[in-house]
Structures are given as structure tokens and as C-alpha cells.
Amino acid sequence: MFLIPKSSLKNFDPERCCFVLNEFAAAEFSSAIEMLFAAKNINNKKLSEGFIRHAIDEYKHFTIFTNIKNQIILEYKINKKKLSFVPNHLYNKGYIYKDHFIFEKKKINNFAIFIGANEEIAEKKLISLANHFKQHKPSAFIKIQNILKDEERHAEYSLRFAKNSNGFLLYKIKITKERTISFLRHLYANSLNKFSFIFYPILITILIMVNFVTYFLKLKKVTTNDDVMKNIEPSSIA
Amino acid sequence: MYYIGISAYYHESSVFLTDNKGTNCFLKEESFTRIKGDKNFPKKCLKFLIKNFDLKNENIQFISFYEKPFKSWWEIFYYSIKNPFKNKDFLINHLKIFNSGSIFFYTDVNKLINISRNKFIYSSHHLSHCLYGLSVVKNFSEYVYVTCDGVGEGETMSAYTIDTEYKIQKIWTNFYPNSIGLFYSAITDFLGFEVNEEEFKVMSLSSFGKPKYKDELKTIFNINDFKINMKYFEFHKNLNNSFSKKLCDMLGEPYLNINVEDNFKKYADIACSTQLILEETMQNLLKKVIKLSGKTKVVLTGGVALNCKMIHNLSKLDIFEELVVPPSPGDSGSAIGAANFAYLNKTKNQTLNLNTIFLGPKKKMINKKINKDNLFIKISSSDTFISDATSKLINGEIIASYFGLTEVGPRSLGNTSIFCDAKNNESVNNLNIKIKKREHYQPLAPILLEEDFEKYFSINKNIQKNLEWMGALCDANHELYKEYSSIIHIDGTCRTQIIKNKDTITYKILRELKKKGSNILVNTSFNISKDPVVFDLFDVYVNMKRLNIKFILMDDGLYQTKNI
Ligand SMILES: [Fe+2]
Ligand SMILES: [Fe+2]
Ligand SMILES: [Fe+2]
Numbered sequence: 058m059f060l061i062p063k064s065s066l067k068n069f070d071p072e073r074c075c076f077v078l079n080e081f082a083a084a085e086f087s088s089a090i091e092m093l094f095a096a097k098n099i100n101n102k103k104l105s106e107g108f109i110r111h112a113i114d115e116y117k118h119f120t121i122f123t124n125i126k127n128q129i130i131l132e133y134k135i136n137k138k139k140l141s142f143v144p145n146h147l148y149n150k151g152y153i154y155k156d157h158f159i160f161e162k163k164k165i166n167n168f169a170i171f172i173g174a175n176e177e178i179a180e181k182k183l184i185s186l187a188n189h190f191k192q193h194k195p196s197a198f199i200k201i202q203n204i205l206k207d208e209e210r211h212a213e214y215s216l217r218f219a220k221n222s223n224g225f226l227l228y229k230i231k232i233t234k235e236r237t238i239s240f241l242r243h244l245y246a247n248s249l250n251k252f253s254f255i256f257y258p259i260l261i262t263i264l265i266m267v268n269f270v271t272y273f274l275k276l277k278k279v280t281t282n283d284d285v286m287k288n289i290e291p292s293s294i295a
Numbered sequence: 296m297y298y299i300g301i302s303a304y305y306h307e308s309s310v311f312l313t314d315n316k317g318t319n320c321f322l323k324e325e326s327f328t329r330i331k332g333d334k335n336f337p338k339k340c341l342k343f344l345i346k347n348f349d350l351k352n353e354n355i356q357f358i359s360f361y362e363k364p365f366k367s368w369w370e371i372f373y374y375s376i377k378n379p380f381k382n383k384d385f386l387i388n389h390l391k392i393f394n395s396g397s398i399f400f401y402t403d404v405n406k407l408i409n410i411s412r413n414k415f416i417y418s419s420h421h422l423s424h425c426l427y428g429l430s431v432v433k434n435f436s437e438y439v440y441v442t443c444d445g446v447g448e449g450e451t452m453s454a455y456t457i458d459t460e461y462k463i464q465k466i467w468t469n470f471y472p473n474s475i476g477l478f479y480s481a482i483t484d485f486l487g488f489e490v491n492e493e494e495f496k497v498m499s500l501s502s503f504g505k506p507k508y509k510d511e512l513k514t515i516f517n518i519n520d521f522k523i524n525m526k527y528f529e530f531h532k533n534l535n536n537s538f539s540k541k542l543c544d545m546l547g548e549p550y551l552n553i554n555v556e557d558n559f560k561k562y563a564d565i566a567c568s569t570q571l572i573l574e575e576t577m578q579n580l581l582k583k584v585i586k587l588s589g590k591t592k593v594v595l596t597g598g599v600a601l602n603c604k605m606i607h608n609l610s611k612l613d614i615f616e617e618l619v620v621p622p623s624p625g626d627s628g629s630a631i632g633a634a635n636f637a638y639l640n641k642t643k644n645q646t647l648n649l650n651t652i653f654l655g656p657k658k659k660m661i662n663k664k665i666n667k668d669n670l671f672i673k674i675s676s677s678d679t680f681i682s683d684a685t686s687k688l689i690n691g692e693i694i695a696s697y698f699g700l701t702e703v704g705p706r707s708l709g710n711t712s713i714f715c716d717a718k719n720n721e722s723v724n725n726l727n728i729k730i731k732k733r734e735h736y737q738p739l740a741p742i743l744l745e746e747d748f749e750k751y752f753s754i755n756k757n758i759q760k761n762l763e764w765m766g767a768l769c770d771a772n773h774e775l776y777k778e779y780s781s782i783i784h785i786d787g788t789c790r791t792q793i794i795k796n797k798d799t800i801t802y803k804i805l806r807e808l809k810k811k812g813s814n815i816l817v818n819t820s821f822n823i824s825k826d827p828v829v830f831d832l833f834d835v836y837v838n839m840k841r842l843n844i845k846f847i848l849m850d851d852g853l854y855q856t857k858n859i
Contacts, residue, residue, distance in 0.1 A: 143489060
């Protein structure tokens with residue numbers, strides 16, 4: 058998982074649980090995609106196979122979270138719509154960058170550190186999520202424990218590779234840097250909505266201005282009978 | 296010289312490249328990013344084309360966008376800005392879209408490849424739909440081209456004709472918000488399905504219900520003058536719901552869990568009523584444009600045309616001589632229409648004629664750099680694999696296919712599919728519920744040789760052409776019920792595909808299967824729900840592991856996944 062959702066759950070609230078599970082599913086799905094992309098683009102058979110296995114694990118985690126969510130939805134008769142997983146939303150939620158995969162922007166040594174650092178964060182958040190379920194949904198607790206084992210393995214494998222390929226000192230510097238960056242990245246992504254209010258007054262002002270202009274603008278809609286190709290200006294965007 | 300058409304930013308992004316001399320390549324961005332329905336600028340598609348066709352300014356005639364970017368953005372905005380405060384959330388979002396939208400198409404392309412500005416042209420949304428439709432029929436001047444979708448550049452329904460001199464005339468248009476497409480999508484939303492994605496579930500569900508709500512729904516969408524009552528909808532102002540409280544007052548609570556029996560019944564009734572409104576609307580629309588144009592053959596495009604149940608029911612009304620729905624009638628197919636626009640612009644009196652439904656790249660081109668042996672083991676070679684694969688199918692095995700050219704459009708037509716023997720109920724069930732995890736009310740599609748079609752199915756001649764790409768439903772005959780009942784939908788219909796081309800692997804498989812006692816295969820797309828169809832061999836491997844499928848048919852043999 059490369060962007061891990063907030064999992065602050067206090068009392069057992071099934072709907073809130075489903076929401077968090079859905080976010081975790083999204084995070085798993087996103088990292089599956091990232092790993093699959095890395096597998097396709099690395100020129101090393103062994104590493105490529107490692108990335109494939111990692112991708113399959115992450116897809117499996119996605120399915121596990123989705124199944125737990127669906128079970129709770131069914132059990133507590135929760136309104137389902139807002140809890141459905143829509144792949145296209147991954148971009149807006151910040152799980153996947155719009156114009157690149159992480160692998161495209163990092164050398165393999167740094168990519169390994171990136172995975173390692175983020176899998177560590179994922180582990181911590183997963184432990185708190187699992188503990189939340191321990192009392193209320195023991196079956197979910199066991200399933201999340203299994204995911205945890207995988208994530209531990211992912212972190213260990215990546216960090217071992219990073220240590221070997223970077224050398225100890227460089228590794229230490231890079232992992233510290235990556236941990237800080239990842240911490241800040243999470244802080245930013247999780248509070249994205251809180252910042253958006255800054256732009257609100259500006260956008261409202263634009264709306265009022267445009268409304269004023271359009272009030273005087275009467276766009277005519279006509280049904281024409283002419284030659285369409287002659288009517289249309291190919292180079293125009295309007 | 297290449298002509299490139301692009302459709303992007305609002306629906307699944309796609310690119311089409313052609314030289315009209317036999318080189319064609321249709322790609323979807325989702326294939327590369329693995330995000331189903333990816334609507335971002337198709338950067339990875341273009342990169343693929345640049346690499347494989349050595350694209351540069353000199354060998355590109357035109358890059359054509361499928362609509363007018365500003366017009367498309369503005370028309371929606373213009374409608375909602377009349378009430379800036381009531382619609383502010385929607386409008387603010389629309390302003391934000393401006394920044395990352397199609398207005399910057401030229402800049403987005405030029406970040407990847409330097410193309411001079413005069414090579415950029417912009418078609419019009421419904422015209423692109425029409426020009427795509429035009430590329431799939433012969434004797435194009437005999438047809439009236441009807442487009443019906445959610446909305447495109449402020450238009451929701453339109454009709455075009457074209458004469459032998461290539462003069463295109465728009466004969467009728469309907470405008471936003473009066474959209475049968477948006478009406479259907481709003482109900483899709485109400486029923487808890489994903490808008491622009493899961494309308495097909497409403498269609499499948501409709502067969503389980505009765506049209507109990509049809510009179511109510513007719514008061515909110517007028518099937519005669521195609522006007523919508525906006526008191527019941529909020530797609531122009533609300534980002535989360537496309538319907539209003541008033542619709543809930545009429546139909547009850549939205550988003551109920553459909554797996555509960557009472558909810559299922561009620562929602563099936565709503566779906567059935569909605570489907571009926573759609574069909575009656577389209578019936579009136581077709582009657583209108585046939586009268587206006589004087590033509591009795593119709594090419595129907597736009598997202599609404601994907602509703603094959605509607606096509607099936609319209610065919611029985613005897614209002615047209617022929618109805619053709621091309622394989623990818625939605626916006627992603629419009630990339631082809633946009634390329635056709637470019638071609639017509641250049642030549643003035645020629646259009647593309649694409650006589651194949653497989654316009655995607657060859658699997659060999661996709662996997663040029665991948666060593667197949669790293670991931671798969673060949674278990675039978677080209678002289679025995681057809682026989683081996685069919686024996687496995689007869690024994691109940693589920694087999695994936697990955698060969699030849701890639702399909703265009705949302706349906707897998709054999710080259711990138713998952714097959715099982717339709718006679719074997721256990722395998723069919725296994726494939727539908729366990730492997731594909733589809734809802735129980737969604738039927739699976741049969742595929743068979745053209746010569747066997749009439750034994751098992753019947754269809755009106757006027758929509759028969761669509762059978763080659765699963766564009767229409769047909770009725771199950773008595774014979775089908777005897778041995779293949781598992782593939783028949785509750786209403787007695789099937790979404791059948793026929794195979795004509797004797798050179799294809801699918802044809803050979805079906806012929807061999809016949810010898811072994813079964814005439815029909817189940818054919819479903821090679822993906823997991825929420826995932827796009829597999830594109831390269833890595834996707835194939837990962838998906839086979841995820842789906843637990845052991846065998847795969849490729850161009851040169853039958854393969855099994857390796858354990859890595
Ligand atoms: Fe994971
Ligand atoms: Fe992981
Ligand atoms: Fe459209």
C-alpha cells in the first residue's frame with residue numbers, strides 16, 4: 058500500500074467501518090496496479106517475478122477487504138451505494154497519480170526504499186484496524202492478520218534489497234528521508250479536503266461573474282439543414 | 296500518412312490510428328493503466344503508438360479530437376449557471392474540470408510529441424458518433440444515422456443523413472437536459488448501480504420485473520416529445536445523486552440492498568418500467584427520423600445503443616428495414632469517428648471503411664518485448680492444441696483465450712475471452728458465480744458457428760448483422776432449452792455471437808467441439824469485474840492466477856501458467 062487511508066475508528070460503527078474498509082481496498086488495488094506496472098517495466102527477470110507476486114498479493118488483499126466490507130453491509134443492512142469501489146475514483150482520492158506510476162519516477166533502488174517505508178506505515182495502520190475488529194468481528198480480525206503477514210514480508214523483502222543495493226549508510230539516509238516524505242505525503246493527502254475551502258470564495262466569485270455575463274448572453278440553438286462539414290470549423294474548439 | 300482520432304476526458308479514453316490502407320490500431324487507456332474506464336488523457340496509448348508506428352510530425356496527417364472541447368464544457372455549464380447558488384457544488388466542480396479537461400488537448404499531446412498546430416482538428420460529438428457508424432456499413436447513403444447518449448456538446452439525440460456526394464445533413468436534434476440517456480442513468484443511480492458503468496445491470500434486472508411504475512415514469516420523461524421533468528433529477532446540480540427527493544417520493548427508498556428478496560422484486564419492477572420507457576422513447580424517435588429522412592435503414596450509436604434488449608424489442612415492431620449498432624457505439628468508439636472526420640476533411644469525398652471488428656493491435660505487437668516462456672509453459676503445440684483444448688472444454692475445464700487481434704468495443708468477441716462448454720451446467724455456474732463473480736441475474740453469452748445459429752435461436756432479419764459482435768439479443772428456440780438451458784436469460788433471450796470467419800482459432804475450436812458433441816460455448820470477457828480486459832501477457836498471467844484458471848489458448852498453442 059502506497060497511500061494508506063486514515064483508520065481512526067473508536068466505537069464499533071458498521072457504516073464507518075465499511076467506509077474505512079473501502080478505503081483500504083482502494084489502497085490495496087492501487088498498489089497492485091503499481092506493482093504490476095513495475096513488473097512489466099523492469100529489465101530483470103527475478104525482480105519482475107517478485108513484483109508479479111507482490112501484485113497478486115495486493116489484489117488478494119483488495120478482495121479480502123472488499124469481502125469483509127460486503128459482509129458487514131449485508132449483516133447490518135447498510136445503504137450500499139456510497140460504499141462501492143469505483144476504480145476511476147482512485148485518481149481523485151490520490152491513490153494513483155494522474156500522469157505517472159511511481160515506478161516511472163524512481164530508480165529501482167529508491168523504489169525499493171519507497172515500498173519498504175510505505176509497507177511499514179501500512180503495517181502500523183493495519184494493526185490498529187485489526188485490533189478494532191478483534192472484539193466485534195473476530196473473523197475479520199483473522200483475515201487482516203493474514204494480510205499483515207504479507208505486508209511484513211513485502212517490507213522486509215524490499216528493505217533487504219534496498220540495503221544490499223544502496224550500501225548501509227546510503228540506505229540509512231534514504232530510508233529516513235523516505236519515511237519523512239511518506240509521513241508528510243499522508244498528512245497532505247488526508248487533509249486535502251480541509252484545504253480546499255481556501256479556493257472556495259474565489260470560485261464563487263468567478264461563478265457570480267460568469268452568471269452576470271451569461272444573463273445577457275442568449276445562445277441560439279438552431280436545427281440546421283445545411284451541409285454539416287461546411288458548417289463546422291475543424292480547427293475551432295468551440 | 297496516419298490519421299489519429301482521440302476520445303478522452305469524460306468517458307473511457309481511447310485512441311484510434313489508421314492509414315486506411317490496412318493499418319489500424321485502436322487502444323484504450325484503461326488497458327495500460329489497469330483502471331477500468333480510465334478517462335484521463337490517453338498518454339500511455341499515445342506512447343505505445345509513437346513507439347510502434349514511429350509517429351512524428353511528418354507522418355501524421357491529422358490528430359482529431361472527437362468533440363469541440365469548449366462547447367462541450369460550456370453547454371453543461373450554461374444550463375446550470377442560471378441558478379448559480381442552487382447549483383454551486385456542481386458548478387464549482389465543473390470549473391475545476393476546466394483546468395484538467397479537454398481544453399488543453401493540444402498541450403497534452405505536445406508534451407509527448409511535437410505536432411504542428413494546423414494538424415489538430417476537432418470534430419463534433421454526435422458527428423463523431425455518426426461517422427463511426429458510417430465506417431461499418433456499405434452503401435452508406437441508404438442509412439439514417441441516429442445518435443442517442445447522455446449528452447454531448449449539449450445534444451442528447453440527433454439524426455444525420457449523408458448522400459453519395461458525401462454531403463452530411465443534420466436533420467433533427469434534441470437538447471440537454473432532455474436526455475433519455477441521463478434519465479436511464481439516474482434510475483441506474485437510484486437502484487444503487489454505478490452511473491456510466493452499470494446501466495447493463497438495470498437492463499438485465501428489468502427482465503425479472505413487471506412495468507408497475509411505467510405510468511409514473513411517463514410523467515417525468517415524455518416519450519412523445521422527448522422532454523424531461525427536471526423536478527425529479529439533480530444531475531445538473533448534485534455531484535452525488537443524479538435524482539431528486541421527488542423521485543424518491545415517487546419510487547421509494549433508493550440504494551436498497553438488492554440481495555434482499557423484497558428489494559429485488561421492487562427494484563426489478565422499477566428497472567422493467569425504466570426499460571419500457573426507454574424502448575417506447577426509442578420507438579418514437581426512430582419513427583420520427585425515418586419519416587424525416589425517408590430512409591428505412593438505421594445506424595444507431597451513442598451509449599444508449601449498448602442496450603441490446605432494447606434493440607431486440609425494437610426489431611419486432613417492424614419500423615425499420617435494418618438496424619445496425621456498431622461494436623463500440625459509446626464515446627470510446629468515437630475515436631474512430633474522429634479519425635473518420637479527419638479522413639473526410641482531407642479527402643472531401645472519401646470515408647474510412649473498416650471491414651473488421653477487430654481493430655485493436657495484434658497480441659504479438661503488444662508483447663514484442665515479453666518472453667512468454669518466463670510465465671507460461673506450452674502444453675500442446677499448434678498441430679494438436681485445438682483438439683486438446685476442446686477435449687478439456689468437454690471435460691468441464693474453463694479455458695481462457697488470448698490470440699489474434701484485439702477487439703474494439705466493450706465486449707470480448709473470442710480473441711480475449713474465457714470459454715466453457717455451454718452444455719456443462721456445472722462449468723457454466725462455476726464460471727458465472729465463482730470465477731467471474733457476476734450477479735445471479737446477469738446472463739452469460741453463448742458463441743457458436745453461423746451454420747448452427749438457426750437450430751438454436753431466432754432473430755428478426757433486420758438486426759441480424761449485429762450478431763457478429765453481440766450487439767443484439769435473439770430468442771432461444773425449443774432445441775436450446777433441451778441441452779443448453781443454463782445460458783438462457785429469464786425472458787427467453789440470449790446475447791449470442793456467431794462466428795463466420797473460418798480462419799480464426801475460435802472457428803476451429805467450435806468446429807472441433809461440434810465433433811465432440813457440443814455446439815455452443817459460453818464466452819465471457821477475460822477480466823475480473825472492476826478490472827479492464829487483459830491487455831499484455833503480464834495481465835494474462837496475473838488474472839489467470841487471480842481467477843484460478845489453468846489453461847490458455849494462444850496463437851501458437853495451449854499454455855499453462857508457470858509457478859514463479
Ligand atoms: Fe497489501
Ligand atoms: Fe504490500
Ligand atoms: Fe456520446
